[in-house]
Amino acid sequence: MERLQGQSPRPAGPSRLRRRVAGRSARRRRRRLRGLGDRPGHHPTRALWRECAAAGIPRAIVVAKLDVARSSFDEILTACHDAFGLGTDTLRPVYLPVFADGRPCGSLGLLTGRSYGEPGACPDADAARESLVEAISGQDDGLMERYLAGEPLDEEALTDGLRREIVDCALHPALAVTDNGVGAAELLDLITGAFPDPTHRRGPAPAADPDAPLAAQVIRITGDAYVGRISLVRVFSGTLLPDTHVHVALAAAASGESTDEKVTTLTGPFGKLQRPVPEAVAGDIVCLPKLTAHIGDTIGDTDELAPLEAWALPVPLLPIGVEAHTKTDEDKLSQALTRLTTEDPALRLEQNPDTHQLVLWCTGDAHAEVALDRLRNRHGVHVDTVPYQVALRETFGGNASGHGRLVKQSGGHGQYAICDLEVEPLPTGSGFEFREHVVGGAVPKGFIPSVEKGVRAQLEKGVATGHPLVDVRVTLVDGKAHSVDSSDAAFQTAASLALRDAAGHTSIRLLEPVAAVAVTLPDDYLGAVLSDLSARRGRVLGTEVKGPGLSLLRAEVPEIELARYPVELNSLVHGNAEFSRCHLRYELMPDALAAQVAR
Incomplete structure (x- = not known):
C-alpha cells in the first residue's frame, strides 16, 4: 500500500492529526482518526465513534503508546470490537507493529509485505494478511471470485478495494504509532492514499467552480462591540462579491421560507483581525456584517438554490x-x-x-x-x-361545594353577586368543564358567562399552592342577583370566591409532569442506571438491544427528578450514554412529596 496506487502524498502535520471532532464539527469532516491508548471504551471515544458513524465519516483506529508496558496491539483491537460493536471483518489492521527486544521498532505493510523501520519479529503477519485480503475480497464480487479460485491478487487491486471499503465505512483500518515516530509515515500514507480527499461528499455536491452559481453556508455567528452581528460564511461554489444582493434559504428546508439580503462588505478573518477582501470563491471563509441569516442557512444568488445539508445539533437537556x-x-x-x-x-x-x-x-x-x-x-x-422550577398542577381530591358572596351596598351603585358551585374531579388529562344547572332564573343568563370567566381566572391562579388548577368539572347550581348592583365583575369575583371556598372543603392534590426517557448505554452500566431510575421514582418500560454490548432503556420518570439528570447520568456511566426526554403527561404526586412542595 506504500504509496497507495494513483495517489500522491498530501502534506500533513501533527496539528492536523490532533484535531478534536465533536458535535457539528464532526459532520463537517471528510475523515476521522481516533488515537487510542489502552482505554478504547472510555469517554468520549464511544460517543465520538457513534457521532462519526451517524455522519457517515470514514474512520481509522490509531493505537498510540504501544511502547508503554502492558500495552498489546491485539488486545486493544479486541477491546475496540467490543466497545464500538464492530463486526469481525469491519476492523482490520493494515500495518502490524514489528518488535525487537519487546519494544516496537517498525511496521509491516500487510498488502505489500514490505517492512519499515528496524528489523524485528512479526509472527502473526501471514494470518493477519489472509484475514485482511479476505475482508477486502468479501465486498467485491470480482475479487471474491479470484480469491476463491486461488488466483493471486495484485497489490493495485487490493489497494483499490481497500480504498472503496474505507470510503463506504465498510472497513476501518488500524495501525500503531509510537512516541518515537514508529508508524508515523505509514499513518500519513494511509490518510493521503486511502481516505477521501476534502472534496469528497456523499450525494450531490455543489461544484467547486468560481463561475458556478453561488452556494454558501453560514457556519458561525458572533458579535462585535462596534460592528454588531457578524456571520462567518463558507463558500462552496460560485463567487461572493461585496455590494450585491443574495438569496438566503433557511436551514429548515421543509418550511420553504427564504429572504433576500444585501452583502455590504467582505472581510477575511485573521486571528482577531478582519481584513477586507475583494471577493470570496469556493473554499473561502469570510465575514459578513449585519446579516440576519442563522447558522446553517444557505446563501445563493438565485431563489432556485436548494439549501445545503444542515448538521444535527445536540439537544440541550x-x-x-x-x-x-x-x-x-x-x-x-x-x-x-x-x-x-x-x-x-x-x-x-x-x-x-x-x-x-x-x-x-x-x-x-x-x-x-x-x-x-x-x-x-x-x-x-x-x-x-x-434552581429550575418544574411546572406543577393542582386538582381536587374529591367532590366539594362552595359559596361565593360579594355584597357591597353602602349607598349609590354597589356590588352584588352570589354564586353556589359544585366541583368534582375528572380523570387526569380531561381539562376543565363548566356547566350550569340554575333553576328559576336565580342567576340571569347574561351573568352565567361571567361566572365561567371568574372560575377560569381562578383556575389559572390555583387555590392552594399557586399552581394552575386542572381536571375539574364546575357546575353553577344557584345564586342571586340584584337588578341594579349586579355586574359582570361582581359575578366574576363571586365565582372566584366560591371556587376557593369549595377548595377548603376537600383535599387539593398536586399533579407533576412525567417524561418519557430513553437512555442508550453499554450493558456494563445497565444495572446501575436501572437502580438510579428506580430511586428517582421511575417506571422502567423495558430494554432492547441497540447493538453489540449496547442497550436502549426506556422509562417514565417524574420531571422533578430529572433537573440534573444529564450531569448525574454522565457521572454514573463515565460519559458512555446518550439520553433523551420528552413530556408525556401529568400524574398525581405522592402526598408526602406534595406536602414538602406545599411547605
Whole structure:
C-alpha cells in the first residue's frame, strides 16, 4: 500500500492529526482518526465513534503508546470490537507493529509485505494478511471470485478495494504509532492514499467552480462591540462579491421560507483581525456584517438554490434558571440572551408560562459555564443561577361545594353577586368543564358567562399552592342577583370566591409532569442506571438491544427528578450514554412529596 496506487502524498502535520471532532464539527469532516491508548471504551471515544458513524465519516483506529508496558496491539483491537460493536471483518489492521527486544521498532505493510523501520519479529503477519485480503475480497464480487479460485491478487487491486471499503465505512483500518515516530509515515500514507480527499461528499455536491452559481453556508455567528452581528460564511461554489444582493434559504428546508439580503462588505478573518477582501470563491471563509441569516442557512444568488445539508445539533437537556443580578442587568438581559442563543444554536431559551421563570437549556455544566461567561464578558450582563422550577398542577381530591358572596351596598351603585358551585374531579388529562344547572332564573343568563370567566381566572391562579388548577368539572347550581348592583365583575369575583371556598372543603392534590426517557448505554452500566431510575421514582418500560454490548432503556420518570439528570447520568456511566426526554403527561404526586412542595 506504500504509496497507495494513483495517489500522491498530501502534506500533513501533527496539528492536523490532533484535531478534536465533536458535535457539528464532526459532520463537517471528510475523515476521522481516533488515537487510542489502552482505554478504547472510555469517554468520549464511544460517543465520538457513534457521532462519526451517524455522519457517515470514514474512520481509522490509531493505537498510540504501544511502547508503554502492558500495552498489546491485539488486545486493544479486541477491546475496540467490543466497545464500538464492530463486526469481525469491519476492523482490520493494515500495518502490524514489528518488535525487537519487546519494544516496537517498525511496521509491516500487510498488502505489500514490505517492512519499515528496524528489523524485528512479526509472527502473526501471514494470518493477519489472509484475514485482511479476505475482508477486502468479501465486498467485491470480482475479487471474491479470484480469491476463491486461488488466483493471486495484485497489490493495485487490493489497494483499490481497500480504498472503496474505507470510503463506504465498510472497513476501518488500524495501525500503531509510537512516541518515537514508529508508524508515523505509514499513518500519513494511509490518510493521503486511502481516505477521501476534502472534496469528497456523499450525494450531490455543489461544484467547486468560481463561475458556478453561488452556494454558501453560514457556519458561525458572533458579535462585535462596534460592528454588531457578524456571520462567518463558507463558500462552496460560485463567487461572493461585496455590494450585491443574495438569496438566503433557511436551514429548515421543509418550511420553504427564504429572504433576500444585501452583502455590504467582505472581510477575511485573521486571528482577531478582519481584513477586507475583494471577493470570496469556493473554499473561502469570510465575514459578513449585519446579516440576519442563522447558522446553517444557505446563501445563493438565485431563489432556485436548494439549501445545503444542515448538521444535527445536540439537544440541550440541562435546564438552568437565570435571574438578572441587578436592575441594570435586567434591562439588558432579554436582548443579551437572544444574541447568545443566536450565536450558539445548541442553547435554548424558554420563558416558562406557568412558573414565569427564565430558563436557559444547555447540554451540560461546561456548556452552561461558557454561556454565562459570554453573557458577563461579551454582553456585560451579570446573572444569578437559580434552581429550575418544574411546572406543577393542582386538582381536587374529591367532590366539594362552595359559596361565593360579594355584597357591597353602602349607598349609590354597589356590588352584588352570589354564586353556589359544585366541583368534582375528572380523570387526569380531561381539562376543565363548566356547566350550569340554575333553576328559576336565580342567576340571569347574561351573568352565567361571567361566572365561567371568574372560575377560569381562578383556575389559572390555583387555590392552594399557586399552581394552575386542572381536571375539574364546575357546575353553577344557584345564586342571586340584584337588578341594579349586579355586574359582570361582581359575578366574576363571586365565582372566584366560591371556587376557593369549595377548595377548603376537600383535599387539593398536586399533579407533576412525567417524561418519557430513553437512555442508550453499554450493558456494563445497565444495572446501575436501572437502580438510579428506580430511586428517582421511575417506571422502567423495558430494554432492547441497540447493538453489540449496547442497550436502549426506556422509562417514565417524574420531571422533578430529572433537573440534573444529564450531569448525574454522565457521572454514573463515565460519559458512555446518550439520553433523551420528552413530556408525556401529568400524574398525581405522592402526598408526602406534595406536602414538602406545599411547605
